[in-house]
Amino acid sequence: xxxxxxxxxxxxxxxxxxxxxxxxxxxxxxxxxxxxxxxxxxxxxxxxxxxxxxxxxxxxxxxxxxxxxxxxxxxxxxxxxxxxxxxxxxxxxxxxxxxxxxxxxxxxxxxxxxxxxxxxxxxxxxxxxxxxxxxxxxxxxxxxxxxxxxxxxxxxxxxxxxxxxxxxxxxxxxxxxxxxxxxxxxxxxxxxxxxxxxxxxxxxxxxxxxxxxxxxxxxxxxxxxxxxxxxxxxxxxxxxxxxxxxxxxxxxxxxxxxxxxxxxxxxxxxxxxxxxxxxxxxxxxxxxxxxxxxxxxxxxxxxxxxxxxxxxxxxxxxxxxxxxxxxxxxxxxxxxxxxxxxxxxxxxxxxxxxxxxxxxxxxxxxxxxxxxxxxxxxxxxxxxx
Amino acid sequence: xxxxxxxxxxxxxxxxxxxxxxxxxxxxxxxxxxxxxxxxxxxxxxxxxxxxxxxxxxxxxxxxxxxxxxxxxxxxxxxxxxxxx
Numbered sequence: 001x002x003x004x005x006x007x008x009x010x011x012x013x014x015x016x017x018x019x020x021x022x023x024x025x026x027x028x029x030x031x032x033x034x035x036x037x038x039x040x041x042x043x044x045x046x047x048x049x050x051x052x053x054x055x056x057x058x059x060x061x062x063x064x065x066x067x068x069x070x071x072x073x074x075x076x077x078x079x080x081x082x083x084x085x086x087x088x089x090x091x092x093x094x095x096x097x098x099x100x101x102x103x104x105x106x107x108x109x110x111x112x113x114x115x116x117x118x119x120x121x122x123x124x125x126x127x128x129x130x131x132x133x134x135x136x137x138x139x140x141x142x143x144x145x146x147x148x149x150x151x152x153x154x155x156x157x158x159x160x161x162x163x164x165x166x167x168x169x170x171x172x173x174x175x176x177x178x179x180x181x182x183x184x185x186x187x188x189x190x191x192x193x194x195x196x197x198x199x200x201x202x203x204x205x206x207x208x209x210x211x212x213x214x215x216x217x218x219x220x221x222x223x224x225x226x227x228x229x230x231x232x233x234x235x236x237x238x239x240x241x242x243x244x245x246x247x248x249x250x251x252x253x254x255x256x257x258x259x260x261x262x263x264x265x266x267x268x269x270x271x272x273x274x275x276x277x278x279x280x281x282x283x284x285x286x287x288x289x290x291x292x293x294x295x296x297x298x299x300x301x302x303x304x305x306x307x308x309x310x311x312x313x314x315x316x317x318x319x320x321x322x323x324x325x326x327x328x329x330x331x332x333x334x335x336x337x338x339x340x341x342x343x344x345x346x347x348x349x350x351x352x353x354x355x356x357x358x359x360x361x362x363x364x365x366x367x368x369x370x371x372x373x374x375x376x377x378x379x380x381x382x383x384x385x
Numbered sequence: 386x387x388x389x390x391x392x393x394x395x396x397x398x399x400x401x402x403x404x405x406x407x408x409x410x411x412x413x414x415x416x417x418x419x420x421x422x423x424x425x426x427x428x429x430x431x432x433x434x435x436x437x438x439x440x441x442x443x444x445x446x447x448x449x450x451x452x453x454x455x456x457x458x459x460x461x462x463x464x465x466x467x468x469x470x
Binding site: 104105106113124127131134 | 440
């Protein structure tokens with residue numbers, strides 16, 4: 001249960017400088033009310049990811065998405081553009097699409113067969129004026145198309161702003177785009193197989209992002225990774241701007257005898273050894289490397305349950321699809337799945353830990369936890385607004 | 386398109402009804418449903434209302450099928466029958 005006064009005081013404590021700030025209070029992790037509050041204050045009023053363009057690779061592909069209780073339809077239209085609609089008929093609110101499928105023609109509501117074209121226009125209203133009479137002045141097709149949701153795509157991740165009132169996506173993502181400008185315009189190629197995986201995690205969505213933000217835990221939780229990427233090889237991404245995370249100075253993948261994967265073209269020399277892992281608030285994680293890129297979408301299913309889905313992309317069609325690179329792709333995906341699965345006991349353990357009444361948000365290391373505090377401060381600001 | 390159906394009108398109507406019932410709710414049958422409804426409109430409808438009803442269903446399933454030429458043809462027929470403005 002959230003108590004307004006307690007929450008306001010706790011959020012004020014979060015918003016202090018990192019050295020004396022507290023973390024977000026338990027109630028924002030272990031209360032169903034918290035997710036309802038975050039749905040209003042964070043997810044539906046800002047920009048957040050809902051999936052990937054690779055979910056709808058072909059014209060006419062459509063997939064339904066439950067976005068914290070809002071039924072959405074992710075679709076690729078006849079021009080090949082991504083569109084997101086509310087997945088309901090404008091007539092009686094029936095769900096239009098219940099499972100992923102391809103539409104060669106219109107989308108037909110299974111209830112009264114009102115039909116919508118892929119651009120959202122209301123195309124047919126059978127029997128609306130009586131049997132066999134398919135138009136009526138009470139229903140204007142020009143104003144009764146599907147409700148389109150504001151959407152944007154960044155490196156194949158699909159974002160939406162449900163209430164339509166957030167700043168432009170360009171402004172929202174400006175700081176991260178600016179930070180990652182070396183990858184701007186890079187073509188990315190998704191491998192249809194062996195390039196995606198997901199975890200069902202019994203933890204609040206914030207804990208997964210928080211863990212991804214910081215390198216502090218690496219030597220204790222990822223000993224294999226730390227054998228070549230030491231704690232001191234990492235740096236923070238912790239400037240205010242809607243993202244935070246970590247970077248490494250010793251990215252050096254080892255595919256054994258296999259040839260290296262091709263690099264993204266025209267990257268500055270920094271990326272020969274660097275890799276960066278910005279967590280883009282509220283629910284998207286990125287991994288940028290010279291030879292591959294991944295994104296993870298966090299889908300909050302409940303206050304204590306999250307699906308983390310990862311998709312990996314490469315720098316060329318050949319790297320993504322050809323048999324020559326199949327072994328490297330498999331090795332790469334296996335490596336990331338192992339690394340990210342090593343975090344599960346931590347995120348799930350912290351979720352259980354939020355049940356301790358005496359734990360009041362915890363504290364931060366002013367040296368090691370600034371990326372996490374950046375995120376907590378952002379959440380506190382959004383909820384307080 | 387429905388050449389495998391029996392030619393005798395009463396049998397044919399029953400067969401069309403049976404096939405329409407069997408295909409109800411199935412995926413990937415839009416063309417067949419459209420064709421069967423158009424056939425019902427042309428050959429079995431006893432009243433103008435009934436004919437318009439079947440043309441409407443033929444049109445909807447043609448839209449689902451994405452057959453633009455067929456959609457245009459059926460819209461023309463529906464307009465003539467007073468089913469579309």
